[in-house]
Amino acid sequence: MLKVADLQKSFGNIAAVKGVSFSVEKGESFGLLGPNGAGKSTTINMITGLFPPTSGAVHIKDIDVIKNTKQAQKLIGIVPQEIALYQTMSARENLKFWGRMYDLSGNMLEKSVDEVLEIIGLTERAKDKVDTFSGGMKRRVNIGAAILHKPELLIMDEPTVGIDPQSRNHILETVKRLNTEGMTIIYTSHYMEEVEYLCKRIGIIDHGELIALGTLQELRETIGDHSKIVFTMEQKELNPKHLTKTLTSLFLEKDIHLNDNQLIIFHKDPQLVLTDLIQLVTKAGTKVTSVDIIEPNLESVFLHLTGRSLRD
Incomplete structure (x- = not known):
């Protein structure tokens, strides 16, 4: 359905992708x-x-998106990160407007709008103005x-940002x-739980580079079967250099991460090392909460x- 090859984008001296x-x-x-x-x-x-x-290069069903943009766009539905609706129009009026932009008309347009409102x-709430809707309802429209x-291809860019849990669940379902x-979906998000729930295959992107690609199981295997041990500590008592030096007697440095007031350790058998770990952290003069x-x-x-959290 889609093939993306060595895609790069720069804005002046800034390489975004x-x-x-x-x-x-x-x-x-x-x-x-x-x-973000x-x-x-x-x-x-x-x-x-x-x-x-x-x-x-980008190809959708063998159509070159760069050379034949309009032809390719007919196959795509886009849910942008920002709300793209007319606030003073009703939900039905907004849908009819956008339906006409896709060359729908007459009975076909009315039927499609009714089906979508149901979905x-x-x-x-079809006759209510969009500006009376909650953020979650607007995102549903x-x-x-x-x-x-x-x-054939639905692309969703952060469709659940800033909405209530009930609306998020409705969107995910x-x-x-x-x-x-049967619809092909590309779903972008910084909410890992949404991607885990919806997607069979996942690409992880950071600083404009695709740093990992595979199924959830394949990605998990990149860290083996290591669990994450998270210590939350009192910030005022945290001495990062001293703590890291103390812990390298038990762990590889790559498995030790310090983020603000949290110490994160990766290990295959956390129960096996937990007692020794607590003793080391305490010995370093750090109070664990x-x-x-x-x-x-x-x-x-x-x-x-x-080396950093997804939401950093």
Whole structure:
């Protein structure tokens, strides 16, 4: 469905995307995970033809997006990070407007709008103006506008930012349903739990580079079966250099991370080393306020690859 080859984008002297390559199969749900400013949106804007790349190539179903942008865009539905709606128009009026932009009209337009209102769960609020909606409801209409023409490839850029948990759950279930029905999905987010839930294959992007690519299990295997041991400590008593020096007697330096008032250790058997670890931390003169043991997940993978938290 999609092939991205050595995609690069620079703004003056700033390299925003640095040689990103990946492919997405028809019917797949592909996640692009990374922190804010990692290059996710710039990559998406090049895939959809909104930004010309500095170099590289993008093909959607063998259509060259750079050379045949309009033809390729007919296959795409885009849910942008920002709300792209007319606030003083109703949900139905917004959907009809965007439907006409996809060349829908007459009975086909009305039928498509009704179907979409049902999918996004806003049939009863169809006549209400968008400016009376909550942030989550607006984002649901945003998604509705992108699927009116039944695109083959739906690209969603951070669709759940800043919304309430109920709306987030509704959006996630909607995306899951669309994918189950055969729509190919590209889902960008910095919420690892959303990507884990929705996506069969995941690319991790940081500082404009794709640093890992694979299924969730394959990505977990990049850190082996290491669990994450998290010590939360009193900041005023934290001496990073002394603590790290003390811990290297038990652990490899690459498995030790200090973030603000948290000490994070990766280990295959946390229960085996926990007692010794507590003794070492205490001996270093640091007061521990809590200890958590977390099974391998995408957050752990990202931390292991970059040395920092996904939300830093």
